[in-house]
Amino acid sequence: MKVVGITGGVGSGKSEVLRILEEKFNCGIIRTDDVARDLCEPGEESYKLIVKAFGEEILDLEGYLDRPKLASIVFNDEGKLQVLNECTHPQVYDWVRKKVREWRTEGQYSMIAVEAALMEQLKEMGVCESLWYVYVKPEIRRERLRISRGYSEEKMDSIFASQLPEEVFLNGCDVVIDNNLDIENVENQLKQLCKS
Incomplete structure (x- = not known):
């Protein structure tokens, strides 16, 4: 496949x-932006890493990531953007690799x-x-x-x-x-x- x-x-x-x-x-479709968004939901791996790196002040009242606030923190700050990417990219890559293995095993696509x-x-x-x-x-x-x-x-x-x-x-x-x-x-x- x-x-x-x-x-x-x-x-x-x-x-x-x-x-x-x-x-x-x-064709089986994987949209990495959607995967990244899902992994930033409360309780998910990227979410935990982001909160650990940036503190709970980047959460909204319901406990979700306050994306505009997070964007304003990393905007024009290469170091902080790098930290954010390290909290998200490896998790997305791992998720994609697992999903590809799973779909190859199932053979449905x-x-x-x-x-x-x-x-x-x-x-x-x-x-x-x-x-x-x-x-x-x-x-x-x-x-x-x-x-x-x-x-x-x-x-x-x-x-x-x-x-x-x-x-x-x-x-x-x-x-x-x-x-x-x-x-x-x-x-x-x-x-x-x-x-x-």
């Missing part, structure tokens, strides 16, 4: 690619796709045999973000500036999925990729 990593910038269409893989190609915004995270997990980059021209990404999320030009400029340059993805991934045209075109590409 092949395990692929899927990455791409905001607005590239990763979610659409994952939906097609899940619905049409019997034809393939597994692990989605992450950062290519380096996919490499660090060590479970992906191939990395797929969902590519869209910047002007098309902007148009999609404007329509689907209502983002302003300033917000998009800020997002694009914080992401790695496209060359890093293009050079670091084995497969480029061109998502500049329509869904049918993407489906055809995925059909070829799932055969190989």
Whole structure:
């Protein structure tokens, strides 16, 4: 059972690619952002580590992580951001490795796709045999973000500036999925990729 990593910038269409893989190609999907969020729930491993590292003042009245407060603490502080990442990333990687082993044993899927915004995270997990980059021209990404999320030009400029340059993805991934045209075109590409 092949395990692929899927990455791409905001607005590239990763979610659409994952939906097609899940619905049409019997692919097991792991979204690392969702895993990270779940592991930060009260009682979970990342939650405990974050509270230990930053103190109970980062909790809201119900005992959940106060994400805006936590974000303001690590914003512009590389050291604190590093501490936060150390409280979350290893737990996410362990969870993904266990889930991949479990799904391989069960054999219910034809393939597994692990989605992450950062290519380096996919490499660090060590479970992906191939990395797929969902590519869209910047002007098309902007148009999609404007329509689907209502983002302003300033917000998009800020997002694009914080992401790695496209060359890093293009050079670091084995497969480029061109998502500049329509869904049918993407489906055809995925059909070829799932055969190989």
